Amino acid sequence: MNGFIIETDKTGLQKFYEEIIGKFETYAPVEKFGKYDYKKVSKLGECDPDSPIEMTMSVKPLFFPKTAKVMKFKEDNTGTTVSETDEDPLTGQRVILGVKHCDARGLQVLDQVYKWDYIDTDYQKRRKNTLIISTRCNKAGTQCFCTSLDYDVENSDAHDIRIVNGLNGKIYIQAVTEKGETFLKASSIKHQASASNATEELSKQYKSFESSFRLKMNYSEVNAKLQKLFDSPEFETISSNCIGCNTCAFICPTCHCFKITDERIKDTGVRYKSYDSCNNGYFTLMAGGHNPRPVKYRRWRQRALHKFVYYKERFGMNLCVGCGRCAISCPVNISIFDVVNQVANV
């Protein structure tokens, strides 16, 4: 659902952002050691909502935190008592600025698994209380391939408000969902009268953005072929220089594997849930010592097929959203785009 569009300029946009930061708990990309992470900001100068996709971490930690307390427990001679932790998964409203379209789509995709067999109430609460303001990229990153996948990037409804830097120098703010529309109407941003046609400008910017992609693939063909290529020997060659470091899963906007650990002091303790990765050698290690995926290429095969085949079969959405972060952060630059194409086209 694409709602009304407000046309403004750079100053108007800055005022809009400042109003949001002043009224709501706001998260935006903040730079540290050359990378942009989504942190709470109290001033517009601290952040950069237009950060480059290659240097920006995903927005996943704001919904699925890298560490979360699950419960507290206490043991005594009558047994173990379990209680809620004092960590609150967010009750107030919050706004995230500068989210990329691929990340917003990633959240839409993650929603499916979090309401499937176990309803994750913390995640649902965070999703319900967050408003996502997305800035469409001006140019594709070197490893991006979001336009080749199974979702409509131009008319995506994964975010609530869309901001586009028009080619004519103007800035367009479009309400995408009802939540976004109510929010925009309640803000003080004013439409600046002009002669141009806003929808046309949005479409022009999208075409210029689409033509800047280096990587393109035929998604339906790759998906159809991969379904039959479980035993392909290509997986072994393509994953030979992987070092099994877990980075790709930790920074991926849709990976959701986790591990549970307990921290105890004598008879009281806290249970934590933190990130884990299926690329880890001990991920599938079971009590008793059996490990069904002891060898690296099997774990890579699982990763590639989960992203491109299994999730699509079960939920109808591709788990990979084409952001390219795994390839950029990988110490040896293995790209899942190269992996699936090489396996499918051989």
Added chain:
Amino acid sequence: MDYSKQIQEIASKLFAENKIDYFVGYKQNSFDDSQVPFLITDPAEIPKLVFTDRSVFNLANYLKPDHTKRKRVGLVVKGCDSRALNLLLTEGQVKRENVYIIGVCCEGVLNDKREKAQNCVECVMPDPVVYDEMLGTPSGKKKYTVNVDIKELAKMALNERADYFESIFENCIRCNACRHSCPLCYCAKCCLDQETSTLYHGANTSSGAMHALMTWSLHLAGRCVDCRNCEKACPSHLPLHLLHKQNENVIYENFQQHLAGMEKDDRGAFYKYSLSDPDDFIL
């Protein structure tokens, strides 16, 4: 510095004479001018091998037992890489007859900003210390200099420095890329990986990150060769060299100017002792 042709020739010869099962070298990245490690078993892939001043990754990492167990490997090493390989040989992780080493006399590599990398500017040994074949002309051992970043940090006040390090530990996401890309971290089950044990703090918190990074750095002390694989691998761009260079400096100044992996059969600094080691700090 371009040895691509020579390396391709040597690799072809090794495969033709059936001396190796794997060859580890570099190939061009598909989207920019950087290079990535390339493992080949098929001689048809040899033309893709390159070696220039963008060949940064320390390939000795691929000799860790779980990668190329009991296979014969040919690989290309620069000065610092060969020191790491030397330590792996001494510590019994690799058999000398299973590896064919092409040592390159390195003139320094470029980092992502296309400047000479910091560890190359401060390099102590650009020539390979162990090799079967050497490419280039050796230039000899260079003078040791203290890393500029730790000199700066040593001047700061204690609490200012602590705040800076806290910001580093906060940004660690405990992905373990640093340990997996380090050639000298080869423990089959790393003490920091034991997620189910409460002793080792498996949860992904910032105090856990401090514990993990400090312990890792101290377990590596005296064996780190400053190849910067860890820093390059870190997705949060943490300046991990600060911890390792600090240890290297203390070891160099106090323990007979020891630097890791320089001589044949050299072990790390903590595997030997001298009767004249300083102990005036001990009550």
Added chain:
Amino acid sequence: METEVKEVKEKIVSVENPGITAPNGWQPVIIGILCNWCSYAGSDLTGTSRIQYPPNIRIIRVPCSSRVDPWFIIKSLQTTADGVLISGCHPGDCHYISGNYYARRRFLVTKKLLNFVGYHENRVQFSWVSAAEGPKFAKVVAKVTEDIKKLGPLYRYKKENF
């Protein structure tokens, strides 16, 4: 060095976090890791000789000072400890011949790195105490306790819930 710790009357501020003052009646917690053959026996002699030393120290026995892995120190400082004392045999007297020679290399590097990262250098201290040096052990513990008391409680890098 006396064996009794003087009462510190003025407010104690945590040296790594100057904004925080110690609560009233705060006593430091010091973890002591002692080697079995010399230092632990030495501390036993202190006790049997009825020499008083501050009760702030909690003793852990290890077979040799070279058993001490740096992460023992880091873990202690991250949990309840405000300071750590590690004690072994004198160089040349190690029950395992050369354990303490290896250990003193590790101790120096660990101490310097902890100071580099933000702990005050007196938080971690080392000593050589032999099995016959009962009075020396008491003096060492008193000195360390006094030093740590001046530094205040440790708040930097503590684990959550500690």
